[in-house]
Amino acid sequence: MQVIRIIAAILLPPLGIFLTYGLGPTLLVNILLTLLGWVPGIIHALWAIAKHEEVAKRQETA
Template sequence: MKFVRLLLAIFLPPVGIFLTYGFGPTLLINILLTLLGWVPGSIHAVWAVVKHDEKYSQHQGTV
C-alpha cells in the first residue's frame, strides 16, 4: 500500500495525501500547492507520505 500511495503522491498529489491523512489541513495545503504547480504539490505529497510512514513505523517499534 505504501508503494501505491507514493505513486499517487507523485502523479496525483491530493489523492496520495487523502489516502494517507484523510481530509484535513495537510490535504488543503497540498491542494493549494498543486494549484500553484504540479511539482510543488508532488514534492509536498511525497514528503508527507514518507514522514507519515516513518512516524507510523517508529510508533509500531515502541509498542
C-alpha cells in the same frame, strides 16, 4: 499500499495525501501547492507520505 500512495502522489498529489491522511489541513495545503504548481504538490505529497510512514514505524517499535 505504500507503493500505491507514492504512485498516486506523483500522478495526482492530493490523492496520495487523501489516501494517507484523509480530509484535513494537510490535504488543503497540498491542494493549494498543487494549484500553484505541480512540482511543489508532488514534493509535499512525497514528503508527507514519507513522514507519516516514519512516525508509524517509530510508534510500532515503541
